[in-house]
Amino acid sequence: MIIRKIAIVFVFFNFMTITYSQKYNAIDSIVLKYPNFGNTEKLAERIQKDFTTEYDKARAIYSWVALNINYDVKKFRNPSNPKTFNSKDKSEVDRQMKNYRDNEIKKAFRNKKGVCEDFSLLYEQIGTLSGLKVKVVIGDAKVDLTDIGRKRLYSNHAWNTVEIDGKSILIDATWGGGYLDYKTETAVKKFTPIYFDVEPKYFYAKHFPESEFKNPKMDKEAYLNGPLIYDAMIEKDCEVFLPKSGIVKVNEGDKILFKIKNLSEFNELSCFDNDDEKLEMFILKEENNVLEFEILCKKKMTQFITFYRNQKALASFKIITK
Known part of the structure; x- marks a missing residue:
């Protein structure tokens, strides 16, 4: 906690280990x-x-x-x-x-x-x-x-x-x-x-x-x-180009386009919602080390989705379906 003239609550963050130089x-x-x-x-x-x-x-x-x-x-x-x-x-x-x-x-x-x-x-x-x-x-x-x-x-x-x-x-x-x-x-x-x-x-x-x-x-x-990014995202120097925000508003049944740098191993990627349901990913193309893929939004509800690479969390987004 920080000692100040007002009470302040502190948080501690959950994250992963990596190798180093x-x-x-x-x-x-x-x-x-x-x-x-x-x-x-x-x-x-x-x-x-x-x-x-x-x-x-x-x-x-x-x-x-x-x-x-x-x-x-x-x-x-x-x-x-x-x-x-x-x-x-x-x-x-x-x-x-x-x-x-x-x-x-x-x-x-x-x-x-x-x-x-x-x-x-x-x-x-x-x-x-x-x-x-x-x-x-x-x-x-x-x-x-x-x-x-x-x-x-x-x-x-x-x-x-x-x-x-x-x-x-x-x-x-x-x-x-x-x-x-x-x-x-x-x-x-x-x-x-x-x-x-x-x-x-x-x-x-x-x-x-x-x-x-x-x-x-x-x-x-x-x-x-x-979006909420995790240690593996930093470790691999991955950068989100699309969506522009961590909050994505779509209609039920729409596909969301993602563009993320340094995710060439797309066969090692997976995506889950906050109910631990695995979401289908549609790989479009990889160009200039940027992977383009889509996620189908089946549920009409507010949910969080998290991308993983080799079971390590990369980034989370808030999806609001209408």
Whole structure:
């Protein structure tokens, strides 16, 4: 949860693991052998000793946080009351907030668990101690089928940006550490490298910064109405060209045209609705690495459909049949 003057609920996203490059293997292998450190200062010293470039340091911190911090399901399910700071002196309020944040970071580091705020604050502190320019970003995250076409934005997640050689890269160490199994209400530890230095087109399909809520430079409607994409979609660099929205309105019996990049293995594709009924797919053509296919809408109802490749979810859409 994020500690602010108002109560904010946090979410944790369910996602899959992927393979990663040899360079990241080398960095992760070093970090995996790290002993327990007494504080973040000692960890930062070790990272600066083992890695020289800003990018490798940023990656090492991501690996350490994702590999070592567990998601705190109890804290997520039972968030504490929001912390308030009262003083006419703004500097005193800032001091109290800093002390509280520092204590929360120490607690997460010591207990090796936390929620998204703890992951992002911990990343920020270790990064700053390592000489990096790191920011914590608060905003909205799309995590569920019902988020497709949602009417409003929420401050329900936290992540980081890091400035590397004058360019800001996007990092979500919480999602890099595993996922929450809602059936068993347990956190599953599974290192997921794709949430380090994510391409903006994918990252912002799943994240919307709070700073953009009121005067957005980003397209809020496109974000809220876009399809829900999953890790396999990012891993394979798949991009949806059609439909233009994640909400598709059609007549019963119509076919919906889809165009998705990098889906050449169409024999490995499948599509199911939210009743687990398999839908028939009609492959039209593949051209310039873009697969065109259609789905027949038989039901007169609102439903969600999800595409899978080798049983891994790619993307979900909300279908409204008249």
